[in-house]
Amino acid sequence: MKPIRAILAAAAIVAALPGAALAQRGPDSLGADWRARQDQARGGVQSGRLVPLSVVIDRIARRTPGRLLDAGLEGRNYRIRWATTDGRRIDFIVDAESGQILSGG
Numbered sequence: 315m316k317p318i319r320a321i322l323a324a325a326a327i328v329a330a331l332p333g334a335a336l337a338q339r340g341p342d343s344l345g346a347d348w349r350a351r352q353d354q355a356r357g358g359v360q361s362g363r364l365v366p367l368s369v370v371i372d373r374i375a376r377r378t379p380g381r382l383l384d385a386g387l388e389g390r391n392y393r394i395r396w397a398t399t400d401g402r403r404i405d406f407i408v409d410a411e412s413g414q415i416l417s418g419g
Contacts, residue, residue, distance in 0.1 A: 355387040358410065365413035367392060373413065374406055391416065 358364030367385055370392055383395040383403065387410060394406040396418070406418030 351387045355410070358387075364410045370394065370408050370413055374408075374415070374418075377415070378404065380404075394418075 355364060355367065359366050364387075371382055371385065371394065374394060374396060378396060378398060380396050380398040383397050385392060385394045387393075390410055392406075392408040392410050394408060396404045396406060398404060404418050407416045408414065409416055
């Protein structure tokens with residue numbers, strides 16, 4: 315009977331872990347305004363005011379082999395976090411209206 319109790323206790327602990335992890339992370343781990351920035355970027359691309367992020371990422375990939383880590387709109391610029399094939403991390407700042415790479419690499 316003791317092994318069954320041990321299994322049930324372990325299952326209860328495992329079931330509680332995801333909830334505990336969420337409580338530590340908090341509801342706004344990406345920043346309180348991340349959804350508004352995402353909507354702003356989407357609207358800008360749809361209206362033709364902003365260059366699509368996919369175009370910017372393709373441009374960076376041709377310039378610097380690697381892979382995308384993270385990307386988003388910050389003010390008037392895109393910030394693209396990039397992992398190079400040799401293990402470096404580069405933060406590219408790109409003008410969201412023109413698609414011009416302002417810094418990084």
